[in-house]
Amino acid sequence: MIIAERKPIKRILQMIEPFERIAVIGCRGCVAICSAGGDREVEILAAALRLARKRQGRPLKTVEDTFVRQCDPEYLTPLGELKEKVEAVVSLACGVGVNLAADLFPDLKIYPGVDTSFYGANPALGEWEEKCRGCGDCIIDFTGGLCPIARCAKNLLNGPCGGSQNGKCEIRPEVPCVWHQIYERLKARGELEKLSQIFPAKNWIPAGHGGPRERKRPDLQMNSQK
């Protein structure tokens, strides 16, 4: 899922500084699951903002709601009505949701309430780890299912580098060296020959270096008679 983290309250206060009525809108997708932008976080953030503004002597009115998703236009329709009631919206969705809302409602002032961090897994309560970078050209069939693009500090395709020590990366002592893990895994499977070939230089276009990425499925598109 997409992992996000609430922005510092001070930053959000700056964004909404001119307004007296705002909406705080969460998303029940990824950001709810990673405890950054679901119902609970909406409530906490709205309360914190109100309190802070009350302190400043400029009370703030908030409307709170959490949508099923913010990355689908159909779930964003309530924003149309909301923009009559409030001056601005702080969205706790990931950057996708904020962008889509901004696309759909050009005259709505919408601000990000979270920093969208990475695609990650939730190995334990309160912990999230990056596992994929969405590079658009998956090669983890060669690496025992472990991604060196997301999990190696130098995104090496022919690792491990000389900074691999006792299975750890030199970057931070708690970070495992993913190339060490790949080596151990393939060794255990008797597939070390996969590492003897040289991975060629990577095509970074699918990773987004070719401009914004999009995907189309004509068979699923409406009005796709042609």
Add this chain to the structure above:
Amino acid sequence: MSNEKYRSHLERVLREGHFAVTCEIGPPKSADGDVVRQKARLIRGFVDAANITDCQTAIVRMSSIASGVLVMQEGVEPVIQMTCRDRNRIAIQADLLGAAALGIKNLLCLTGDHQKFGNHPEAKGVFDLDSIQLLDMVRRMRDEKRFQCGEEIKGKTVEFFLGAAANPFADPFEFRVHRLAKKVAAGAQFIQTQIVYNLERFRKFMEMARDLGLTEKVYILAGITPPKSFGMARYMKYFVPGLDVPDEILKRLKDAKDKREEGIQIAVEIIEQVREIPGIAGVHIMAIEWEEAVPEIVKRAGLHPRPLAEEVKVEVPRPAPEIIPERPEVEEEVPEAPPKVEVPAEALKEIFGSLRSSMEALRDGINLLHEGLASLERALLGGPAERPVPPEIKPEERPVVKPEAPAVSKEEEERAQKVADLLSAAKAAREAGELAKAEALYRQVLELEAENEIAKSALAEIEKERLVEELLKEAEKKLKEEDLDGAEAAYQKVLELYPQKTEAVKGLEKVKELKAARAEKKPEEEKPAVEERPAAEVKAPEVADILVFAELSKEYRPVSERAAGIPEDVYKEPGTAYIREVTIGEGEKAITIGGTNVLPFHLFEGEMKNPPHVAMEVLDVKPEDWPEALAKYFADVFDDPGAWAKKCVEVYGAEAINVYLVGTDPNFLDLGPEHAAKVVEKVAKAVDVPLVIWGSGSAEKDVEVLREVANVLGAKNVMIGPVVDTNHRALGATAMGYGYSLIASSPIDVNLAKQLNILLENVGVPLDKIAMDPSVGALGYGLEYTYSVMERIRLAALYAQDEKLQVPFVINVGREVWKTKEAGLPSDDMLGDQEVRGIALEAITALALLLAGGDFLIMRHPKAIEVTKRVIDGLMAQ
């Protein structure tokens, strides 16, 4: 002699079978080309080529290619280094075309140190390619005349002799040589290795390389670094991953009078040893910011003069006219009187950038380990383990070795030597199993260097080992005593520390077997302890051994830390007024309740001047409805309220006593005021803790009873009650007359509570002599209603300036809980043990009402009180 068949001088030296010597030149952090030139002059004639680093350790420096041109102008052949960190494939190819055009002949392809270690850690790391892909790309540019994209290079292309690095000391070790093979396959013609100190591992690496036939395909140059000082060597040993500097080398440096001389000697010896390893084609000397050592090392290693030195032909497209490649007579002078190279003082500092960050990483790791161990010890030993408290260390004193200060003072040097001595002695002791001795030695180290990570981590390890030893002993003892559960617990604790500890694994198996055997023999003996106890002990059973609760952590983590970046003024909201303080009792034993301006235990936003207190209850008559689980603690004193109170205070540590005059209840025994007075008198004589006198709750009778009590008691600072609206005048007068505090009792309602306080004030009772009893319900009997009323009263008092409600709460928990049906039902499978159940009911009710604002609780069961007090202690910690 034609050079045509060789791409560079270095290639020629190697291919003609000479033992090659290269060294390293670090460009300056400035545009001062003279620094590079001077360094080049220093080593000219002593090496076959000199590497020019490419922003080594990710610190911005003059570019490798530009520096390389300057080096060429001084008659030294450069090896340009190119990393993947800072350039994508476009920039790399462009720069390499330029380098070739400028006459550069050798190229070392590296992935590059991560930007995190340099002076721009926030930079975007490019890593479009890795070192192997870089080699592959350059090889194809050269051999196939194609750019990486496949497009043909028309006209001249690059003609580099291609090199790569290898680190035989990184992990996974077995794969290192295979990665080397990949580099060779990608195009590497020569390899320069990481610094070799651990010859054993290096020999093994070379053996594997030979087995793969790599030494036939590539020239391997062993990395050599002369240790400049004892400090530097020790630093490398302990803080640079993979650099295993043998103790012998450390010792030699330590003992040496002239450290630099010894360092050079060590380098020479390593060169001599690596020369013996089949497949080694040369050495790469990395004299870190000590280029002047290179000529001396080369000479002493018998590698001077360099073969083909006169052949060095550095082709600079626009040749500097005065370049004359060889001037032997000048070179001879160099080692005698090495020119005073102004090495910028800062330079050394940056060279160690990466070393230092490695060290910091290591330190972080060790700190984590410490914390982990400390909490483990706390968990296991039930209290903070004793450990030497490292003195506050100022940041500037932190690093053990200060690489940036090459002139180490004599004292420091001596201290460092002493530390090293102690460390090796300690290590030896530890290996010999003499833990105490090792521990003492490590502690001495810490005295000298409080931040010494080796000593600290070793001490933590030793402590752990010792704990394990003790646990194992204990387990064996318990096993002998046939205390299987005890033994099992001890073994499991060992396994938590060392998951693989064989003794513990075996021990657990044994426990399992014995348990199985026992279960077969006499299953009915399974839980003798619990059931026998109450019967066996007529007198008060030990409270301590039922329901043992772990100590609450008293370690306070400030809310600001936990509130993850929420500014304080957002969540802090202290009340606008204080709850009044009411004091009862006299002298040292007096207690004060109230005095808070925040919701209970919100210590982060205000203060609670007094912790909540707990009184124990004594009855005027023998209780008839007390369940056995409660009665057994007091059965021996039921007949004597004085003895009962004394027991509460002396055995169970009661800080106050509530005398409940239930016997005077007209609907119960209807005993007269004299009885009550006698009881109170006895109690007052028996104990010196503060007293609360609680009538039967019959408004009329209580007036009589409490008057009589007051007559006997006289002017003592006690609290009496309950006062209700119908008797507030009479009791108010009594209280004022004798200076007593009052318990204003109202039926679970905010307004009624307030009204009673106003009535009392009207008759002249000051608010600081009043405590409120809001009427409470036990868990399952209206607790939530009580909670909400209390909470509303407290909010009105603190945040709505409702002065009349700014008085503390007195909560009679015990009475409500122990009269419930559930507290009295016998033990059974569904509801469990009667006593545990009762304790839980009372403690949970108490805790809930503490959180609602309870300031003064009256309770009954000693264990429930113990639990409640512990929680109070825990919540009051900050």
